Amino acid sequence: MRHTNWKVVTLACLFAAATMPAQIASQQVPSQPEASGQIWWKHAVVYEIYPRSFQDSNGDGTGDLNGIAQRLGYLESLGIDAIWIAPMYPSPQVDFGYDISDYENVDPQYGTLADFDRLMAEAKAHRIRVVLDMVLNHTSDKHKWFIESASSRTNPKHDWYVWRDPKGFTPEGKPIPPNNWISGFGGSAWEYNPKRKQFYYHNFYKQQPDLNWRNPEVERAMFDTMRFWLDKGVAGFRLDAIPTLFEDERLRDEPVLGGTNAQGDPILSDIYTNNLPEVHDTIRRMRATADKYPGNRVLIGETYLPNTAELDKWYGGEKHDEVQLPMDMLLGFANHLDANSFRQRLTEVETQVHGSQPLLVFDNHDNIRSWDRYGDGAHNQQIAKIVAALLLTPKATALLYQGQELGQPTTIPTRVEDVKDPIGRTGWPKEKGRDGERTPMQWDASNDQAGFSSKSKTWLPVPPNYQRINVKSEVADPDSMLNWYKQLIALRRDNPAVHDGGMVMLDRENASVLSYARIDPDRKAVVVSLNMTAQPQTVSLDLKAAGVNGGTVRTLMASDGSLVSATSAEGLTLPPFSSWIASVQ
Numbered sequence: 001m002r003h004t005n006w007k008v009v010t011l012a013c014l015f016a017a018a019t020m021p022a023q024i025a026s027q028q029v030p031s032q033p034e035a036s037g038q039i040w041w042k043h044a045v046v047y048e049i050y051p052r053s054f055q056d057s058n059g060d061g062t063g064d065l066n067g068i069a070q071r072l073g074y075l076e077s078l079g080i081d082a083i084w085i086a087p088m089y090p091s092p093q094v095d096f097g098y099d100i101s102d103y104e105n106v107d108p109q110y111g112t113l114a115d116f117d118r119l120m121a122e123a124k125a126h127r128i129r130v131v132l133d134m135v136l137n138h139t140s141d142k143h144k145w146f147i148e149s150a151s152s153r154t155n156p157k158h159d160w161y162v163w164r165d166p167k168g169f170t171p172e173g174k175p176i177p178p179n180n181w182i183s184g185f186g187g188s189a190w191e192y193n194p195k196r197k198q199f200y201y202h203n204f205y206k207q208q209p210d211l212n213w214r215n216p217e218v219e220r221a222m223f224d225t226m227r228f229w230l231d232k233g234v235a236g237f238r239l240d241a242i243p244t245l246f247e248d249e250r251l252r253d254e255p256v257l258g259g260t261n262a263q264g265d266p267i268l269s270d271i272y273t274n275n276l277p278e279v280h281d282t283i284r285r286m287r288a289t290a291d292k293y294p295g296n297r298v299l300i301g302e303t304y305l306p307n308t309a310e311l312d313k314w315y316g317g318e319k320h321d322e323v324q325l326p327m328d329m330l331l332g333f334a335n336h337l338d339a340n341s342f343r344q345r346l347t348e349v350e351t352q353v354h355g356s357q358p359l360l361v362f363d364n365h366d367n368i369r370s371w372d373r374y375g376d377g378a379h380n381q382q383i384a385k386i387v388a389a390l391l392l393t394p395k396a397t398a399l400l401y402q403g404q405e406l407g408q409p410t411t412i413p414t415r416v417e418d419v420k421d422p423i424g425r426t427g428w429p430k431e432k433g434r435d436g437e438r439t440p441m442q443w444d445a446s447n448d449q450a451g452f453s454s455k456s457k458t459w460l461p462v463p464p465n466y467q468r469i470n471v472k473s474e475v476a477d478p479d480s481m482l483n484w485y486k487q488l489i490a491l492r493r494d495n496p497a498v499h500d501g502g503m504v505m506l507d508r509e510n511a512s513v514l515s516y517a518r519i520d521p522d523r524k525a526v527v528v529s530l531n532m533t534a535q536p537q538t539v540s541l542d543l544k545a546a547g548v549n550g551g552t553v554r555t556l557m558a559s560d561g562s563l564v565s566a567t568s569a570e571g572l573t574l575p576p577f578s579s580w581i582a583s584v585q
């Protein structure tokens with residue numbers, strides 16, 4: 001099983017003015033009551049929906065927009081603030097929607113624009129905002145822009161993609177790619193086009209040609225598509241693969257680091273294809289575009305970065321004028337349950353981003369689920385409760401991925417012929433692809449498709465564990481993962497210290513237990529202690545030194561019954577892998 005994060009391993013190596021009339025905008029923006037001075041995304045829980053796998057409403061075995069609409073009641077009861085919908089635009093589906101052929105429509109598989117408008121209205125009625133996925137690095141090779149660009153060297157869009165002459169020709173007359181760059185999905189990042197007699201660059205599949213962001217027409221066209229959705233009232237965008245917009249103009253070869261990756265390609269340093277400084281000017285203009293709209297529209301970045309200093313640049317540093325919420329991938333994808341390392345990463349992201357808001361994330365549609373990445377095989381449920389607490393109790397915005405709240409495990413295909421994700425076919429058996437984390441949402445045990453679909457053959461199979469792990473049965477079980485998530489989300493909404501309080505690390509030398517306090521302006525606090533080991537651990541938390549008023553504690557949430565009656569944070573024994581959250585009186 002893949003226990004590493006494909007992005008951190010693969011991508012870190014490889015790439016590792018609104019024209020809308022104001023009254024229309026305000027009509028369409030969700031009008032959730034917001035206490036004055038509060039910005040919705042600062043306290044939000046954003047829930048990622050992978051539309052193929054959330055809910056199928058028309059019995060074709062694939063999820064769709066009307067399916068999402070049917071499940072809004074569930075999402076509201078979970079307490080989330082916004083949904084991020086992975087790409088639902090027209091697409092040949094080579095990369096399951098991340099290869100877009102029309103940015104201003106809905107793929108017929110998922111519904112229609114009218115369905116989208118209805119979903120927006122219904123989401124608003126459930127007090128849920130809608131964030132869309134915006135794929136700016138590349139389009140599909142079936143997008144009309146690329147078709148035109150590929151048609152000649154002189155057409156009006158000839159420079160919309162990254163075209164280059166061959167470096168030369170082999171003795172057999174085969175064109176040689178311009179440099180050594182490798183695609184994140186395997187093989188050379190250059191594809192030859194016999195018509196233009198040139199190569200085009202693709203950071204991902206060859207069906208995903210990279211746009212040329214050095215051409216201002218590209219920026220204009222893409223910002224227009226963003227306005228199209230902002231005009232419809234979307235709350236913002238998750239910016240796909242955003243650090244890879246620019247490539248080195250001189251096309252210098254990337255340094256070879258040695259060894260080969262799962263796809264059999266040499267491992268390169270990605271200094272000329274990832275996180276180039278030029279990107280920040282573009283992002284500042286993008287932010288200014290979004291800021292012209294009312295309602296605090298948000299930009300969320302898919303930002304796999306090497307360290308917190310780089311992450312800070314994506315916020316715009318002290319100017320705060322770029323992405324409001326670049327994802328911190330360093331904490332959630334550390335992939336090692338370790339109190340010291342989490343303490344350090346949490347401290348960094350809370351204190352080294354010029355007061356910007358951290359965005360924590362442990363799961364998405366690209367990585368083995370945290371259930372398996374952090375689980376030890378024996379205490380997965382307890383460990384997943386620690387992960388949930390770590391996601392939802394710090395001073396941070398939280399991103400969760402469908403099924404995470406159920407403790408849905410990863411179900412990796414066992415036969416290459418069953419694999420749907422192309423990188424799993426080309427990389428088999430070293431890289432089995434991302435199907436495992438994309439299996440359908442498990443709603444109930446009413447049929448073999450876990451209530452996801454009425455069709456017996458769903459696009460990816462529903463694993464047999466749906467009988468036990470599903471929304472319906474977990475709603476009924478007070479100790480379930482789902483109820484743990486619900487309580488945590490309610491706590492961060494209702495408890496002023498957890499909602500908006502400051503954050504102080506406690507017991508900083510403890511290598512086994514991570515403890516911190518959230519403190520509100522009246523110095524009232526909530527204490528969180530997470531035992532990250534398989535042994536019981538006794539902690540003594542010095543609350544006074546942390547500036548907390550009071551000393552008597554009252555357990556608010558505990559993953560182990562023995563902690564429910566705790567009255568003091570001194571000499572408290574935490575059972576193996578237990579989580580304890582208490583208010584201080």
Ligand code: GLC
Nearest residue numbers: 095098135204240241302366
């Ligand atoms: C992002 C998406 C991933 C996709 C890739 C190319 O990383 O999360 O699913 O394959 O971009 O668009």
